[in-house]
Amino acid sequence: MVDLGIPPDVAFVILATVTLLGAIMALQAKELIYGAISLAISFIGVAGFFVLLDAPYLAMLQIAVYVGAVVVLILFTIMLVRREEADTIERAEAGEGSLGLWIAGLLAVSISGVAALAGPNLPTTPPPADLPVSLLGPVLAGSYPVPLIILALLLSAALLGALILAKVER
Amino acid sequence: MHSNWLFAGRIGRLVSLPATPADILPFIIAVITSHTFITIVVFPGFIHLMLVVMFLTWYERKLLARIQLRIGPLYAGGPGGILQPIADGVKLIFKEVIVPYKADKPLFLGIPLMLVFLGALPFAVIPFGQHWVIANLDVGLVFIFAMTSLFPSMILLFAWASNSKYPFLGGLRSLFQQVAYEIPMWISALSIVMLAGSLNLVDIVNAQSKIWFIVPAFLSFIVFFIAVMAELERLPFDLPEAEPELVAGWFTESSGAIFMVIFLAIYMKLYLMSSLVTVLFLGGWWGPAFLPQPAWFIIKTLVVATFIIIPRGVYPRLRVDLLIKVGWTRLLIIALANVFLTALLLNTGALSALGI
Numbered sequence: 001m002v003d004l005g006i007p008p009d010v011a012f013v014i015l016a017t018v019t020l021l022g023a024i025m026a027l028q029a030k031e032l033i034y035g036a037i038s039l040a041i042s043f044i045g046v047a048g049f050f051v052l053l054d055a056p057y058l059a060m061l062q063i064a065v066y067v068g069a070v071v072v073l074i075l076f077t078i079m080l081v082r083r084e085e086a087d088t089i090e091r092a093e094a095g096e097g098s099l100g101l102w103i104a105g106l107l108a109v110s111i112s113g114v115a116a117l118a119g120p121n122l123p124t125t126p127p128p129a130d131l132p133v134s135l136l137g138p139v140l141a142g143s144y145p146v147p148l149i150i151l152a153l154l155l156s157a158a159l160l161g162a163l164i165l166a167k168v169e170r
Numbered sequence: 171m172h173s174n175w176l177f178a179g180r181i182g183r184l185v186s187l188p189a190t191p192a193d194i195l196p197f198i199i200a201v202i203t204s205h206t207f208i209t210i211v212v213f214p215g216f217i218h219l220m221l222v223v224m225f226l227t228w229y230e231r232k233l234l235a236r237i238q239l240r241i242g243p244l245y246a247g248g249p250g251g252i253l254q255p256i257a258d259g260v261k262l263i264f265k266e267v268i269v270p271y272k273a274d275k276p277l278f279l280g281i282p283l284m285l286v287f288l289g290a291l292p293f294a295v296i297p298f299g300q301h302w303v304i305a306n307l308d309v310g311l312v313f314i315f316a317m318t319s320l321f322p323s324m325i326l327l328f329a330w331a332s333n334s335k336y337p338f339l340g341g342l343r344s345l346f347q348q349v350a351y352e353i354p355m356w357i358s359a360l361s362i363v364m365l366a367g368s369l370n371l372v373d374i375v376n377a378q379s380k381i382w383f384i385v386p387a388f389l390s391f392i393v394f395f396i397a398v399m400a401e402l403e404r405l406p407f408d409l410p411e412a413e414p415e416l417v418a419g420w421f422t423e424s425s426g427a428i429f430m431v432i433f434l435a436i437y438m439k440l441y442l443m444s445s446l447v448t449v450l451f452l453g454g455w456w457g458p459a460f461l462p463q464p465a466w467f468i469i470k471t472l473v474v475a476t477f478i479i480i481p482r483g484v485y486p487r488l489r490v491d492l493l494i495k496v497g498w499t500r501l502l503i504i505a506l507a508n509v510f511l512t513a514l515l516l517n518t519g520a521l522s523a524l525g526i
Binding site: 067071072075133 | 274277307309313315316320322323327338345349367368369
């Protein structure tokens with residue numbers, strides 16, 4: 001546990017309040033900009049949880065990636081999209097996504113097959129809780145290569161899906 | 171060094187709290203003379219930071235004036251008008267803060283304070299000497315990365331909150347410039363992490379006791395320095411505040427105290443990036459023993475800041491498309507290639523002659 005100078009329960013309650021209030025504000029804010037800022041505050045609260053759990057590296061990356069990059073993307077989108085355009089969302093017709101569903105199912109089956117095959121080879125004991133940052137790479141790439149590759153596959157599938165969804169046909 | 175993660179409550183634990191009214195004065199003296207208090211408030215904390223930032227504003231004006239055969243600040247007392255920053259500060263505090271019509275007032279007034287906060291916070295992990303560091307974090311470099319990655323969103327928010335065309339254009343330019351150059355910057359810092367085997371800035375400086383990392387990692391020094399110039403929006407990368415096109419870029423609408431705070435944040439970031447170059451490449455506090463460690467650190471940092479300032483008096487501005495092209499197609503590729511080169515050199519032991 002990290003030595004914060006205050007009892008960990010108090011720190012937990014403060015962080016939980018910040019995170020939950022930020023999340024609620026993100027949904028309830030009348031102006032989208034304030035919603036995005038509340039989302040950033042909520043992300044910072046989550047980073048605080050990582051610090052509390054003795055994972056400062058993860059906390060820093062949470063701030064850099066989510067607050068530094070994702071929120072910038074959201075802000076950029078809000079500022080460039082005009083209000084009237086944001087209101088109308090077209091609904092997909094029935095049967096339009098059947099091919100996508102087939103491919104997604106195939107991907108899910110193949111990934112779970114690989115996971116089932118690799119399952120017995122995974123270490124049964126979890127790594128020590130106070131793992132130093134310098135050992136993070138060897139543990140991830142040495143002991144858990146298959147989950148890492150599956151995660152990478154899922155992320156790239158999600159990226160491709162986002163590209164296809166965002167593509168506007170003209 | 172997990173216990174150093176936050177400094178809240180550290181002072182209270184170093185000295186016992188006063189029990190009777192007679193103990194209050196010794197308690198205050200014990201707090202003020204404690205190492206924690208001095209590192210946070212005096213050096214390398216608040217007072218030192220303010221003094222150096224004020225010096226840098228005067229130094230830049232004087233240096234640019236010399237380049238252009240002018241005299242620069244002269245009348246504000248001291249040698250060469252060195253009290254000019256104080257006069258400027260007093261003038262700006264007493265000026266009216268004009269909030270533009272239909273501007274988003276909370277954001278317009280709040281973001282500049284946030285910028286100063288983000289500029290000052292990373293100094294908590296910068297080591298000015300073996301023991302002159304406020305928080306000796308294991309993840310110091312990633313901490314600075316996280317804090318500096320928040321700058322573009324703050325700048326974009328301020329530009330948007332100004333409700334004016336020029337700031338918004340400047341804010342957009344600042345956003346895509348900083349996002350584009352952040353990536354080669356931190357990838358080139360990666361080879362330093364590989365050489366030192368640590369993300370802790372104190373460990374990185376200690377690893378340079380024999381040879382500065384600028385020698386084995388010269389390529390990544392070049393990439394890092396160019397990316398730092400772009401991150402700081404310095405010429406030839408000062409498109410976000412291009413005076414002929416955008417008046418003053420993303421802070422066009424700021425006035426009075428708000429402008430002063432933004433100015434402070436900009437120079438704080440200049441000092442931060444220069445000291446980061448010193449830590450990563452120029453051996454931090456190492457130097458001949460006739461000067462104390464922090465003195466060497468500050469001298470090196472000011473030399474780096476000089477080389478960041480000089481192009482402003484010499485070079486013209488880049489075009490937007492060239493800027494993005496240089497960032498994404500040249501610097502990124504060089505930085506990535508450099509990572510593999512460093513891995514190769516480390517793996518074959520070619521650097522063992524240098525003591526790495």
